[in-house]
Amino acid sequence: MEREKIRELLKSKLNENLYKHSLAVESVMREIAKLFNEDEEKFGIAGLVHDIDLDTTKDKPHLHSIVGSEYLKSLGFDEDIVLAVKKHNPIHGLKRETLLEKALYAADPLTGLITACALVKGKKLENVDEEFVLKRFKEKRFAEGANREQIESCKEFGLSLEQFVELGLRAMKGINKDLGL
Template sequence: MLREEAMALLRHYLHTENLINHCLAVEAIMRGLARKLGEDEETYALAGLLHDIDYEFTVEDLEAHSLKGAEILEEHGLPADIVYAVKVHNEAHGLERKTMMDKALFAADPVSGFITAAALVRPDKSLAGVELKSLKKRFKEKAFARGASRENMAVCAELGLELEEFLTIALQSMKTIAADIGLQG
């Protein structure tokens, strides 16, 4: 599936701009992780872009979240590795993260929200001034971006990445699309 087709599919199921921006952020992070890990950027990016395709109609039933998304992706002919990565990014199902892509998506999902929160508390609401130093400090603050699971982000270690390197990749990746996700200031 080409990105344009994936974007049209995403917009068919998601209508909330913040949720679409989240998917774009995870797509960018996944692309950055694929580049670092020597994996296929387009495959990783598609998994990131489409990972929450079912969120608007499963938000009240998180047990169904990602299972419905995986069904949608399967129906549209996406490869089994992307379908599985989307399915296992929701830890509620207790499925094993088998591949590097599974682990990358599991860690990328919460870090996008964490970095977005770091930008939104800035006076300019921009990623431009967000630095690794402040992310590392905020990471230790349990009350900051409470919904961004530190444990899930820590799965970056299973990719062979230290937290600092993972945060750097995620931040730099998101900065490249800051204007597209409303975080340019």
């Protein structure tokens, strides 16, 4: 399925904030793919569709990513994307083996942390720098939903926390207009 059709599908399935979150994760995944000379389109699509079921499973977190991965499989998405989506929800405790799986797992909460930083800095990503994100990362009560352990799992694919934050911030700043930040 091509990107524009996926975007239309997501707009019909997700609220506006989740849709923007999906765009943010897509941008970070594309940057990771570039860095590691991987398939940018595949990584981007995995980021784009990772929460496709979240509006319907929000009250049943144990079903999130299971329902989504099954739905994506029924639509004919590549098995590696389906598995990455399934494994990105930490509640399932599924082992992540590929770079795609590890990257999606780490990128998901990073975008939430960066978005929260932008919201307190005038709702503008241009006002956020790496140092500010790293400072807020240490504040456990700030953006509590952004799982720090998940973000730090970037080390499993060879990036320091500082490198990962810089990559994520650069990616999201590149699509700031789409994110409304």
